[in-house]
Amino acid sequence: MTIHVEIPDPLAAKVTEAARTQGTSPAEIVLEAVTRTLDPLADLRELMAPVYPRMEKLGITEDEAVEDFERIKHELRYERKTARS
Known part of the structure; x- marks a missing residue:
């Protein structure tokens, strides 16, 4: 066309x-x-494509996955901060 x-x-x-x-x-x-x-949202869907099957297998929602990502992100930042001290 x-x-x-x-x-x-x-x-x-x-x-x-x-x-x-x-x-x-x-x-x-x-x-x-x-x-x-x-x-x-096409880029986001493409980026998340490998994650969705894992979320489904774990039985978690997108919101729960985001909460887990945020928690882990903060834990990693804390570890890096305390390692420098």
Whole structure:
């Protein structure tokens, strides 16, 4: 499917510059932006994909997993802090 969209020159310049610095094409930059807009949680779901089966196996919810992550994060920070003292 083809959709033609007019992009104002200042925005087109930003798209072109982003593509240049990221080593990709302007079309890829635009497609990525549209994808993120239509599905802003896609990156999170992709990141969490390996975790979901483990959560299911343990019988825990996302909220419980987040609480566990936070608890462990704070424990690790405390260990690092006390190791430096």
